[in-house]
Amino acid sequence: MKPSILVFALLAILSPITLHAESKVTFSGDIASVVFSKCTSCHRPGQTGPFALMTYEDVSKRAKTLRSVINERTMPPWHPVAGHGEFRNERRLSKQQIEKFNRWVDAGCPIGDKAKIPPLPKFTDGWQLGEPDLIVEMKKGFDVPADGPDVYRSFVFPIALPEDKWVKAVELRPQARSVVHHAIFFLDNTGSARKQDGKDGKPGIHGMGFRITGALGGYVPGSSVAFLPGDLAMPMTKGSDIVMQTHFHPSGKEETEKATIGLYFADKPPSKKLVPIQVPPLFSFGKGIDIPAGEGEYVVTDKFTVPVDVDAVSIGGHAHYICREMKMVAKLPDGSEKSLLYIDDWNLDWQDRYYFKDFVRLPAGTEVHTKLVYDNSAENPNNPYDPPRRIRWGRQSTDEMGSMTLLVTAANKAESVRLQAATRRYTIQGVAGGNRLVAQFLKNNDPKRNFTKWDKNKDGKLQRSEMPFLLRRRYFDQFDIDGDGALGKDEVE
Ligand code: HEC
Structure with missing residues (x-):
């Protein structure tokens, strides 16, 4: 032909x-x-x-x-x-x-x-998962201005949970849906958030000035709420309050937010514990992130080796404005690779937790690698500074940080303790920034417990000279959040 x-x-x-x-x-x-x-x-x-x-x-x-x-x-x-x-x-x-x-x-x-034309799906404006076991409402409404910059505010739900519980799902019903961009639920069983609530004359807390003793995930508008798979559940210990960090995006119209949260409890403790593997640990605290103005490709990497067989349940990432890419890849002992999550246009507004369709089995010896790429150039439309400025690790959203967190369970329940011990060791090494001496020192000297001993002049703060020599450089500049040249108890914690 x-x-x-x-x-x-x-x-x-x-x-x-x-x-x-x-x-x-x-x-x-x-x-x-x-x-x-x-x-x-x-x-x-x-x-x-x-x-x-x-x-x-x-x-x-x-x-x-x-x-x-x-x-x-x-x-x-x-x-x-x-x-x-x-x-x-x-x-x-x-x-x-x-x-x-x-x-x-x-x-x-x-x-x-x-x-x-097919009928519209049935959208319920009530609770998506049915009647919750516990419903709590914000005490007072918070006024979100019509315009201006985005507002980050944390609100306390003073639950003081009477007994330990396990949470299957949290559902948020914002009142001003059009301005709530996302919310993250933290737990505080120390009462520290309650003390801060309303200190500046408005409901809630500016920023993150409270102790975090746990977390219950987050809410992104439009994402469907769901129960954790199987019998998995998140611990909420006795005495816990919920602190909801909310990101508001002004809509052009003044709105008042007075959210309601619904909690769904499990009847019994889960058969397996969810263990977070955060790579790098502590949002890269120990990585010394310091990004020159104009640098278009600043890379942070780290890895964690899983000591036992695990099943990955979900994955998510966190970073601030100038992060551009994040990727987590599992390198299996047989030499094969599994890409777990890749985001090539990171946007702080749409941080989400992604649940794997099927649990992902990672055998003992698997290396979990994270790569984060930051773009501090003027070309990055999300750069908070124009012209760009040097950006370092810090907790303000205009500072940077970043890590990816894989939630796993030990495939063999009896090995969960080993897994948790390994993640704890990894976190301590992360705080120490890879310095073995500092890691060893921290293991034997918990700064929280040694606070009073180290505070020689008893002024309730640790001056640089009061800090053990090994910790001075690393701890001081990064943990002195209010920049007063001394570490308060809250800063040490
Ligand atoms: C998870 C919630 C969500 C879903 C699902 C969604 N949108 Fe949107 N959409 C938004 C939000 C929020 C905005 C406002 C812009 C923003 O904040 O990113 C928006 C804005 C838009 C805009 C305006 C964009 C602009 O630049 O002004 C268009 C067009 C749009 N959406 C179309 C769609 C279409 C088509 C779909 C389905 C294929 C869809 N959206 C699904 C939440 C959603």
Whole structure:
């Protein structure tokens, strides 16, 4: 056969199918189901999306804009890169869905058979997981201004839990949904947050000035709440209050936030304990992050070797504005590699925890590697400084930090203790910044317990000269958060 005849023959076979499919893309037949399942959860009244996508008119009148955000993959918001970890509740559109949308817009947005437009999914505005076991509400509303910079504020729910409990899920019902960008739930069983609450005359606490004794995950608008898989649950110890750190994004209209939280408890303790593997530990505290102004590719890496077989349940990352990429890869003892999560356009506003579709088994000896890339150049649109400035490790969102956290259970329950001991050792080494002498010293001298002993002049603070020599350099500059040249008890903790 001559090539031209071959081409003709192929066209003859293919074209009727293609033409047929093309003529069939309609709102009722193809587009509505995609939009309703992938967009409407956020794009409906009272949710975070800035406009509704609930009807043919809603979608067709914005068709060109929708098409561009869909093709750029900015919507639906979903940051993990395809092929690096498989997650439940994925919000990504498939290539075919994007293709169909493009063809639909090209064809002039035909509606199709109106009677066949699928019904909107049932969105409940009540509790998504049913009636919670414990419901707590913010005591006073917090006023979020109409405009200005984003607001970070922590609110205390003074629960003082009467007994140890295990938490299967936390559901947040914000009142001002359109301004709540995300929230993280911390636990404090020392009462320290309660003491700070309202000190500046407004409900809540500015920043993070309280003790954290645990955490219960977070809330990202639009992400579906779910129970932890199997019988897994998070510990919430007796006496705990919940402290909710909230990130508000002003909407152009003044709003008052008075959130309600619902807690779902397990009937019994889980058979296996969830153990966090944070790489690098303590959000890179010991890494001496110091990023020159203009540096476009500042890399931080670290690794942890799992001592026993583990099952990875979920993964997430944390960093501030100028982080651009984060990636966690498991290097298995047999030489193979498994990419666990890769985010190539990190955005502080969309930090999420991703649950693996199936638990990922990592055999003993697997190295878990994290790579973080920071872009402190003027080209980074998220750079908080213009022109760029030197940025160092710190707790303000304009400082930097970063790590990725894998939540695992020991495959063999009896080995959980060994796993926890290894992560503790790894964390101490992290604090010591890889310095073996400092690590050894910290192991035998807990700064919290030695505070009074070291505070020779009894002024309730540790001056540089009062710090053991080995800890001076590392501890001082990074832990002196208020910059007064001495470490208060809260700073040491
Ligand atoms: C998880 C919630 C969520 C989902 C799901 C979602 N959006 Fe959005 N969308 C938002 C938010 C929030 C904004 C406001 C911009 C921002 O804060 O990033 C937005 C903004 C937009 C914008 C305006 C973008 C701009 O630059 O002004 C478009 C267009 C859009 N979404 C389309 C879609 C489409 C199409 C889908 C489904 C394929 C979708 N969204 C799914 C939350 C969502």
